[in-house]
Amino acid sequence: MKDEKKLSEQITFTQGDITSQEDIDAIVNAANSQLKTGGGVAGAIHRAAGPELERECLPLAPIAPGEAVITGAYDLPNKNVIHCLGPVYGKDKPEAELLADCYRNAMILAEGNELKSIAFPAISTGIFGYPIEEAAPVAIKITAELLPSMKNIEEVRFVLFSKSDLEIYREIWSEMTIK
Numbered sequence: 001m002k003d004e005k006k007l008s009e010q011i012t013f014t015q016g017d018i019t020s021q022e023d024i025d026a027i028v029n030a031a032n033s034q035l036k037t038g039g040g041v042a043g044a045i046h047r048a049a050g051p052e053l054e055r056e057c058l059p060l061a062p063i064a065p066g067e068a069v070i071t072g073a074y075d076l077p078n079k080n081v082i083h084c085l086g087p088v089y090g091k092d093k094p095e096a097e098l099l100a101d102c103y104r105n106a107m108i109l110a111e112g113n114e115l116k117s118i119a120f121p122a123i124s125t126g127i128f129g130y131p132i133e134e135a136a137p138v139a140i141k142i143t144a145e146l147l148p149s150m151k152n153i154e155e156v157r158f159v160l161f162s163k164s165d166l167e168i169y170r171e172i173w174s175e176m177t178i179k
Contacts, residue, residue, distance in 0.1 A: 007144055008177060011156050018121050018159045019048035023079040025115035026070070027159075028106050030123045031083035035061040035069070038128045050075040057083065065092045066101030070109045082106045082114065085094040086124030089131070099124055099135060100142040107146050110153055117155040122165055132165055138171045144176065 018027050018041060028042040035057035037046035052074045060069045060083075068084045084106050087098035102123050105107055110118045120139065124130035143156050160166040 001137040007147060008088065010154060011140070011143060011146055011158075011173070013158045013166055013169050013173065014164055015161070016120060016159050017161075018046070019044055019076060021157065021159060023121045024078055024119040024157060025118045025157070026080040026082050026106075026113075026118045027073070027076065027111050028068075028077050028118065028120045028123070029081050029083040030121050030126065030145065031063070031085050033062045033064070033085050034058075035063065035083055041121045045076070045081060048074050049073060049081065050120065053081065053098055062107075065097040066105065068102060068105035068109055070113060080110075082109050082118070085170055086128055086130065089124065089129040095130065096123075096134075096138050099130065099138045103139055103142045104146060107143070107150065107153065107156070111150045112126060114152050116152055118153060119159050121159055121161070122169075125165070132168050136165075136169050137176075140169065 029045045034037045037043055058072045059177050063085045065085050065087045068082055070082050073081050084102035086102050087095045092098055125132045125135050158169050
C-alpha cells in the first residue's frame with residue numbers, strides 16, 4: 001500500500017456508538033431509501049439528532065443503493081450526517097460495487113464540504129444481510145485507495161457496534177497492510 005504509515009494513522013477502528021463520536025466532523029448513516037428514521041444505525045442516528053434531521057432528509061429522498069446525501073447533524077455532536085443506502089445482500093447487484101460506491105460517495109461529499117474527519121458504521125451488515133467478513137474488505141479497500149487523494153479528510157474512523165465486528169475489521173486491515 002502507498003504510504004502505509006500515514007494511512008495507518010488516518011484510518012482508525014473502534015467499538016462504540018456512531019452517535020457519540022464527538023471529535024468527528026461527519027458520521028455516516030446506514031440509511032434506508034426514504035431517509036426515514038427506521039431501525040438499526042438509522043434509528044439511532046435519527047433519535048440522537050432529533051426530528052429536524054428527518055425533516056431535512058425527506059426532500060432528498062429517495063436515494064438508490066450506492067448513493068449518498070449530506071445533511072446537518074442537529075442534536076448530534078457532529079457538523080454533518082452523510083446518509084448512504086447500502087445494497088441489500090443477494091438482491092442489489094453487484095453488491096461489492098454498490099457498497100464501495102457508498103463509501104466513495106460519502107468520502108467525496110465529506111471532501112467537497114471541507115470536512116476533516118468521517119466515521120463509518122459497517123454499512124449493509126445489519127438488516128440488509130451483507131456478511132461482515134465480505135463487507136469489511138470492500139469498505140477498508142476503497143477507503144485506503146481514496147484517502148491519499150483527499151486534501152481535507154485527515155481521519156476515517158470505522159465505528160463498529162460489536163467487539164467481534166471490530167476484530168474482523170482490524171484483522172482485515174492487518175492483512176491488507178502486510179501485503
